Amino acid sequence: MALLAEKPLSYALRENARVISALVVRSAVTRFGESRLGFIWILIEPAAYVGIFLLIHTQLKAHVPFGDNALLFILAGVFGFRMTRGISRKTERAIISNQPMLTYPLVRPLDTLVATFLLETTIWLIICSLFMVGLAISLDRDVIVYPGEFAEGMAAILYFAFSFAAFNATMSALVPRYDTFLSMLSMPLMLLSGVFFMPAEMPPGFQAVLWWNPFLHCVEWFRTSTYLDYHALLSKSYLLGLSTALLTAALVLERLFRRKIID
Template identity: 55%
Template sequence: MTDKSFGYALKENGRVLAALVIRSSVTRFGESRIGYLWTLAEPAIYVGLFLSMHGFVRAALPFGDSAMLFFLTGVIGFRMTNLIARKAANGLSHNQTMLSYPLVKPLDTIVAAFILEVIIWTIVCALFIFFMYVGLDRKIIVYPLEFGAAILAIAFFAFSFAVFNAVIGTLVPIWDKTLSYTNMPLMLASGVVFVPATLPPSVLAIISWNPFLHCVEWFRSATYLDYNSVLDRTYLLSVAAVLLVVGLALERMYRNKLLENE
């Protein structure tokens, strides 16, 4: 009886998540194709801006022999992490009406939005890697296993950050607005346009606290044979684990209040 009950509950939860993923997709893009195109265009625009700035100031290439590859790995590494976390966190507020159904829990809305964003960014990442492969006519991912580990680590951190932010953002409304102001500083401090290992030790000691930097470093490390990385895998995974535990604990403690707010 217990096995059947567990299996039934698991199946019902799967149906709930599937319905929420579809709803999140419709909410995210609607019937317009512009949203899908913008998802692809946004990273390309960032890379284009960095390439233009690099060419304008005629600065030395930070690393490797391709400015496009260097900036693309930085932009994709950061934007993928940041946007998966942000969009997944928004799943709670964007599915307010669904929380009136007994089967739908606050965490389900976050998980559903997370699944959708992971699917989207997997496609985006694959397309850009393919375009770079065609454009540069060379292998882009030199360490496939390391690349796979980087994607999993990014997904883990993004989900943990999303759970934490979704709960805190609902309980403290000013949190989301404050967090939105940090997007550009975080990107600039995440090694998108420079090699962190080349910085003075005093500066590196400060920006190394930024977990997004380690996401970018892990992602970029899989695309170069001899990249000098400052990646700290233990630190990144530890931060993700702490955020997830705290976020889940707060969600359970304040679930009734979250539902009331909704």
């Protein structure tokens, strides 16, 4: 009886894996097509952020917010934010982008989210590796001083990115103009995430406001792995707790309103 019970489950898992694999391929073709310019642009975007900051930093002859290298500080901030928001932004549009695929019985809204998330995560991990290795070579030193902390931070960032995207994707399918509201928040979220400054050096009242921004904790967690003595405004429990709450809400809403989301 146990074997009979296991067979349908294993079959369902294999079928689900095939569906997600097919959606990953479809997302990759949609993302890049036959052109390599899409991947090149993804490389240019974080480089542009870093270049603009360094140009302003040089012109103003400003001091480095922390440490002895402005490039390392801003690169850690850019990837802490842009990787999180980049993955979540593409993933939260997965349901809308794959709407025709939802007419097939085997494809569920959650499958489109997982497929897009896997593709975007792979892309951003490759880009992050290229930049961090390149910086380590140029500085002739290790830029990831706490590998364990870096691995934990990356896992937390990816968990939050997927949870945030799942919640936003579900809400966008149910609430008109929700996606427009999200787009308006992108710039304020970046400016308040500590990408260009050290949050722990801000006045206590401002820190209290910044603390509620989950992207700030992504940036700070990323930076703690790149400095030996970085004083972070970081709450790991808040970021993980919020991620769990968002994911739970997304799964409940998706199950309750699946038919409406598909239609």
